Amino acid sequence: MQVFIVGAGPGDPELITVKGQRLLCEADVIIYAGSLVNPALLTLTKSGAEIHNSASMTLPEVIDTISAAVQAGKTVVRLHTGDPSIYGAIQEQMDALQKREIDFEVVPGVSSFLATAAALKQEYTLPEISQTVIITRNEGRTPVPEREKLRSLAAHQSTMCIFLSVHMLAEVVAELVAGGYDKTTPIAVVQKASWPEQKIVRATLETIAECIKDEHIARTAMIVVGRCLDADYALSRLYAPEFSHMYRTASK
Ligand code: SAH
Secondary structure, three states: OOOEEOOOOOOOOOOOOHHHHHHHHHHEEEEEHHHHHHOHHHHHHOOOEEEEEEHOOOOOHHHHHHHHHHOOOOOOEEEEOOOOEEEEEHHHHHHHHHHHHOOEEEEEOOOOOOHHHHOOOOOOOOOOOOEEEEEEOOOOOOOHHHHOOHHHHHOOOOHHHHHHOOOHHHHHHHHHHHOOOOOOOEEEEEOOOOOOOEEEEEEEEEHHHHHHHOOOOOEEEEEEOHHHHHHOOOOOOOOOOOEEEEEOOOOO
């Protein structure tokens, strides 16, 4: 195997997987998503490695670079932020590689919505509050199917992690309220989760605009909405003393 599509994690260089780190150290050619991947990860690369920033490349350029490296017998790491399966635009790369009969492996990563939960010290799936996490985005230059508009998803009142939308926060809040979330629903905005400059703003749908206006958060931020953020939840059955399961019998 010569080509690896690797999730770099949310920012903290220690949050790449052990496997991803090993592949990064060994790679001859690295193509990284320069807009978000922490450049500190690139210090792990071996001397003489060829490093490309995909921010200034087109899809054909990325594929040509990978293809040329493979033909030269080199190994390639295509480094994506977080986990590559989430807003990573990797499908088109994988399909193009398959067309050229270039074999590859995908190595998952810690997505930023998970680093955000860690930053908030929050479980997204609280018993009797929400057992569902919706990963979505507001419509931008990339359209969102009608049935998945924030307004429709809001009807479920589940925990929502909204990517790529902090620059449209007012519109996001308006859609969520129009869709059924009460104005008192808690919301958190986490910028650069796991980076040294991580910033957290907590408010409600009603107050977030005011609370965030002096923070200058225009990008690289996750919006989390849902009652889990302030809930009076039921205790989990998993650790309840009177509850038996496969690995533990109930105490009397
Ligand atoms: N594949 C990535 C997401 C890429 S889309 C992942 O799994 O995390 C880019 C969006 O991800 C940003 O607009 C922002 O909403 C979110 N994001 C990426 N890194 C982040 C971080 N460290 N903290 C908060 N949000 C982040």
